[in-house]
Amino acid sequence: xxxxxxxxxxxxxxxxxxxxxxxxxxxxxxxxxxxxxxxxxxxxxxxxxxxxxxxxxxxxxxxxxxxxxxxxxxxxxxxxxxxxxxxxxxxxxxxxxxxxxxxxxxxxxxxxxxx
Amino acid sequence: xxxxxxxxxxxxxxxxxxxxxxxxxxxxxxxxxxxxxxxxxxxxxxxxxxxxxxxxxxxxxxxxxxxxxxxxxxxxxxxxxxxxxxxxxxxxxxxxxxxxxxxxxxxxxxxxxx
Numbered sequence: 001x002x003x004x005x006x007x008x009x010x011x012x013x014x015x016x017x018x019x020x021x022x023x024x025x026x027x028x029x030x031x032x033x034x035x036x037x038x039x040x041x042x043x044x045x046x047x048x049x050x051x052x053x054x055x056x057x058x059x060x061x062x063x064x065x066x067x068x069x070x071x072x073x074x075x076x077x078x079x080x081x082x083x084x085x086x087x088x089x090x091x092x093x094x095x096x097x098x099x100x101x102x103x104x105x106x107x108x109x110x111x112x113x114x115x
Numbered sequence: 116x117x118x119x120x121x122x123x124x125x126x127x128x129x130x131x132x133x134x135x136x137x138x139x140x141x142x143x144x145x146x147x148x149x150x151x152x153x154x155x156x157x158x159x160x161x162x163x164x165x166x167x168x169x170x171x172x173x174x175x176x177x178x179x180x181x182x183x184x185x186x187x188x189x190x191x192x193x194x195x196x197x198x199x200x201x202x203x204x205x206x207x208x209x210x211x212x213x214x215x216x217x218x219x220x221x222x223x224x225x226x227x228x229x
Binding site: 004033035041042043045091093103104105106107108109 | 149151157158159160161164205217218219220221222
């Protein structure tokens, strides 16, 4: 595809359930980021993948959050035992190095609602 | 602590007037600076970036930004605002020394009245 895609676009789940959010980055982009955006707020960095390097997990808010990136492409963000405060829009972005100097391309996001 | 600040939650401008959306940063080393825009019900879009060179950077939709090292600022500007510029604007900084850390400001909502 031409851009970053994310699925599902909307997810409603009950408190305590696990959820998986998927991100398909732009083909060839080596860097992938996950952010969280609460209603009307700024972007909170969650995790970063770059090629085959160990991911930077410093933004994950708790050990209930984890992410994987398989084959250097698709990424899945997993939230275990969801809480109401996890409700937010989860954004994925990808970028390439070189001349683009880490300009990020964002997906449309997944809106997570925990009831 | 390294950070980026957008001191105004909201900026209101009349159509046709110049606009400025402010951004200041606090980082060690040389920063890469970015502006992104988020239109209602749409994803974030890249507007412009400063890496090195000319302090005045031109970007999409007629926007420009000026890097001021002494004031550690990177304000977004446009000479003549359009109603269609109404959106949420984010300033971001990437640390040259860091492969991963891209810090976003809290965002400024720009409202252009006809």
